[in-house]
Amino acid sequence: MLGRSLLGLLLTALPLLTSAATSWKQVKLGGGGGFVPGIVFSTKTKGVAYARTDIGGLYKLNSDDSWTPLLDWAGNDKWHNWGVDALALDPTNSNKVYIAVGMYTNSWDPNNGSILASSDGGSTWTEYPLSFKVGGNMPGRTLFFGARSGNGLWKSTNSGATWTKVTNFPSTGTYVQDASNEYTADKVGLAFVTFDASSSSSGSATKRIFVGVANVNTTSIYYTEDGGSTWAAVPGQPTTNNLPHKGVISPSEGLLYVTFNNNAGPYDGTIGSIQKYNIAAKTWTDITPVSGSDLYFGFGGLAVDLQKPGTIMVAALNSWWPDGQIFRSTNSGASWSPLWSWASYPTMNRYYKYDVSLAPWIGVTATDDTKQIGWMMEALVIDPFDSNHWLYGTGLTIYGGHDLLQWDTTHNITLKSLADGIEETAVLGLISPPTGPQLLSAVGDVGGFSHSSLTTAPSTPFNTPLYGTTPDIDWAGQAPTNLVRIGSDASSTSRQVALSTNSGATWNEDYGAATGIAGGKVAISAAGDVVLWATSSNGVMVSRYTNAFTAVSSLPSSGVAIASDKVTDSTFYAASGNKFYVSTDFGVTFAAKSATLGSSSTANDITVNVKVTGDVWVSTDAGLYHTTNSGTSFTTITGFGATWSISTGAPKTTGGYPSVFVIGTYNSVVGVYRSDDQGSTWTRLDDAAHGFGSGSANVICGDQRTWGRVYVGTNGRGIFYGDESGSSTSTVSHIFT
Structure with missing residues (x-):
């Protein structure tokens, strides 16, 4: 009896994994x-x-x-x-x-x-x-x-x-x-x-x-x-x-x-x-x-x-x-x-x-x-x-x-x-808001783009200000025409935060940002009035109503992943190491939650359910974690090891739970994965012809309007988008460790 009980404790069923025929195409620059x-x-x-x-x-x-x-x-x-x-x-x-x-x-x-x-x-x-x-x-x-x-x-x-x-x-x-x-x-x-x-x-x-x-x-x-x-x-x-x-x-x-x-x-x-x-x-x-x-x-x-x-x-x-x-x-x-x-x-x-x-x-x-x-x-x-x-x-x-x-x-x-077909950009960030251009990109060396068409090259990069490299971009959950992007040039006289109120058609410098500060990651609040900025070398900073950015002393000075809640304007999330933090005062202060992200030493990315406050996913070097109560408790998604970029997208059924897209390691295999049922089952989307290079260097973004559509930004081959083109077939089920 003891032997059988002990054996039972060691058997852990992985979520069902299927593969779907996915049609991959290039987003054209x-x-x-x-x-x-x-x-x-x-x-x-x-x-x-x-x-x-x-x-x-x-x-x-x-x-x-x-x-x-x-x-x-x-x-x-x-x-x-x-x-x-x-x-x-x-x-x-x-x-x-x-x-x-x-x-x-x-x-x-x-x-x-x-x-x-x-x-x-x-x-x-x-x-x-x-x-x-x-x-x-x-x-x-x-x-x-x-x-x-x-x-x-x-x-x-x-x-x-x-x-x-x-x-x-x-x-x-x-x-x-x-x-x-x-x-x-x-x-x-x-x-x-x-x-x-x-x-x-x-x-x-x-x-x-x-x-x-x-x-x-x-x-x-x-x-x-x-x-x-x-x-x-x-x-x-x-x-x-x-x-x-x-x-x-x-x-x-x-x-x-x-x-x-x-x-x-x-x-x-x-x-x-x-x-x-x-x-x-x-x-x-x-x-x-x-x-x-x-x-x-x-x-x-x-x-x-x-x-x-x-x-x-x-x-x-x-x-x-x-x-x-x-x-x-x-x-x-x-x-x-x-x-x-x-x-x-x-x-x-x-x-x-x-x-x-x-x-x-x-x-x-x-x-x-x-x-x-x-x-x-x-x-x-x-x-x-x-x-x-x-x-x-x-x-x-x-x-x-x-x-x-x-x-x-x-x-x-x-x-x-004469470079049509050559797509060589290093893509650092992608967003797909529910209104405006279907995709907006943050790109190394050439700035970034509003992609009003996925199959026609953009007419202009983001400009006024024009950043040589755009490390990150975000959209406001309740005011999705409001966007923020950042630049990477600390030596520039241009402020390295830019705001748009018309889905990226035009931009203006955020005059709350000081010159000499650049890079990192950025998040904008649900109403679009707060910008949280995890800079490259000056720690995490916050600004409301374009006032001067101030330091967020309650967060670590480096290695912090950040995100905004897409429903509640006052709420932001952060993660560092195996700790998860929440702010309910517009990013001014953050409190660490008692629940941890397991054995993680690096938090890589955070994404949220765009319809529900407190429903958050965190990818780390040691697994994938999900909370529905703002971090009071976490569910560990079985089967995942190191995971990097993560995003939600349109649900499979009207009113259903959003699809979740992950670039990460599942059952020791690095790939692009999607779940339509809060992580109970997963579908692998990449294939032998589309490897996408380095998983840890890539970014992923689910489309908020089209179920199943996902964008993968690579470190060297530009942006791909995939649509499911066939029925799923089971490839892995109930693997035991």
């Missing part, structure tokens, strides 16, 4: 939204091209200029695969694609990198682990593979399945951007590996290979004439301000063109040069297009026109003011023409028409930043089959066009944003 450091055209097959991003995966070009994502299958255990650090195509088979993936080489990413290989144009992939880290989102963002972190040059002879270090390669790179900061303290390593196809006959291994190494003021370019058996420094190379970025062969000319910078980029660099190396004569020529006071930037992107020998283009990597710059030469660099020039300061001659019709908001962002042409321009290519077609990547989008040859005639081209 249409303009990329992040850094595109590499674009490669196939020289074998017309129209085949791929673009790699630093945190948003890999994309393939379509015939209509749009792009298809290829790594959306990467889920929580493969989130680092969205950092694509290198890209190569098989020159004899355009369906064979190789990428080096990994997000960071420092402690932020515990995973070693991998080589992903595809033989079907990116439809399927085979992953081959590496023994070291790869950093697609590290400084200096760039079969032989040149590695970071002093790991040197590696070689594969079996299509990437195994790799051997080239131990006789002379240098692994000594350049470190900034040793005082973990993010910038790593060795940049090797910058490029360029094959000279003319050095070997078809079907045999390439004998001549050039490798650029991140060294400054010393030898930085090496070559081999025997397929890597021996290596030597390229003779006569420049050794001043000579960190190489791109090395491109012009085969018909027998030239190697190289762009140099005095820093690794993609943000820095104050001087550089462009050099061409005559391979047969072994001579270098400086062909830098500007000098003196006009040379205040380094050089990054570099392209040759394979159809027109002697035609080359180069991009200024870091011309931060007044705009980026691109130069074009039709005589191997003897003379150049720019994409813009000064007419009479401050008037610029812009030799292009600017077309951002696919993503109108880009025009607002670029104009505010004074840089239409762009910044961080490491990728620049000319279609090897079409001299009119060109593309280049920036820190914001992909630009290009189909009338490039007009540069040489009328000196006026169409510069168009």
Whole structure:
């Protein structure tokens, strides 16, 4: 009897888990939204091209200029695969694609990198682990593979399945951007590996290979004439301000063109040069297009026109003011023409028409930043089959066009944003109020948007004030046209709290906020008259009627999750560690409840039943908790481990309990889950094709008007929305532990 009773205590039934066929689609921004450091055209097959991003995966070009994502299958255990650090195509088979993936080489990413290989144009992939880290989102963002972190040059002879270090390669790179900061303290390593196809006959291994190494003021370019058996420094190379970025062969000319910078980029660099190396004569020529006071930037992107020998283009990597710059030469660099020039300061001659019709908001962002042409321009290519077609990547989008040859005639081209399908934003917050736009987003680097349409790019980001990054956004439960959002720039003269009374159509600074305070999380009261702000570095603060924000001393100074009640104006909730707090005096003071959040050490998110005061859900590092009495007691939702973002949405039946959406770990599986019955049963919504990257970095939002619709904001692939498209089938029931 004792044995049976004890056994009974150990058996715990998990809530029923089902899976539902969910139709996932992208919320369209249409303009990329992040850094595109590499674009490669196939020289074998017309129209085949791929673009790699630093945190948003890999994309393939379509015939209509749009792009298809290829790594959306990467889920929580493969989130680092969205950092694509290198890209190569098989020159004899355009369906064979190789990428080096990994997000960071420092402690932020515990995973070693991998080589992903595809033989079907990116439809399927085979992953081959590496023994070291790869950093697609590290400084200096760039079969032989040149590695970071002093790991040197590696070689594969079996299509990437195994790799051997080239131990006789002379240098692994000594350049470190900034040793005082973990993010910038790593060795940049090797910058490029360029094959000279003319050095070997078809079907045999390439004998001549050039490798650029991140060294400054010393030898930085090496070559081999025997397929890597021996290596030597390229003779006569420049050794001043000579960190190489791109090395491109012009085969018909027998030239190697190289762009140099005095820093690794993609943000820095104050001087550089462009050099061409005559391979047969072994001579270098400086062909830098500007000098003196006009040379205040380094050089990054570099392209040759394979159809027109002697035609080359180069991009200024870091011309931060007044705009980026691109130069074009039709005589191997003897003379150049720019994409813009000064007419009479401050008037610029812009030799292009600017077309951002696919993503109108880009025009607002670029104009505010004074840089239409762009910044961080490491990728620049000319279609090897079409001299009119060109593309280049920036820190914001992909630009290009189909009338490039007009540069040489009328000196006026169409510069168009051509990033449709590339969604690379890091999404920090989402709301879906019951009125106004169906979705509003808080986004890193590009601010945030009112999405009046989910399938059409917004016309403008949030502005007046325009925040570069919007960490969070919230709506007032009883006055849902009233919104609050915050900015992240503590150094700005703009106050980093903004209010709207018309669903985000227009905004005004909250004059109760002091300058010098930024970031964190924000909540607005049910009536819209109180703002509670958990700042990044100044603790939790509160303001009513836009009066000056004051400190909330009854809450911890950091690590606090906050939310407003959507029914009662005076009520706010907070959580920190395993403690839950409630305020009933408009956020001025909070009292800790005696009931705790179990063994939690971190409270991640709070959401509420928008129709009932005191009905609150809390996600933590140790589980999911629910209270219906303002925290007097909590129910632990069985089956959940670490849970991160949580949200309620429209109920399945009129007047029913709201759906609850969670990104978290259920039965040790990280996924996107929904419950329609207060957590008694759960439905898994993500699938093999939609992994959404890092679960802990993502945000979730239920739609308040449409049952079952959920929005997932990712850390690198923008926003997805899902609608149930099929009946649920049981996949797990009554699992015992």
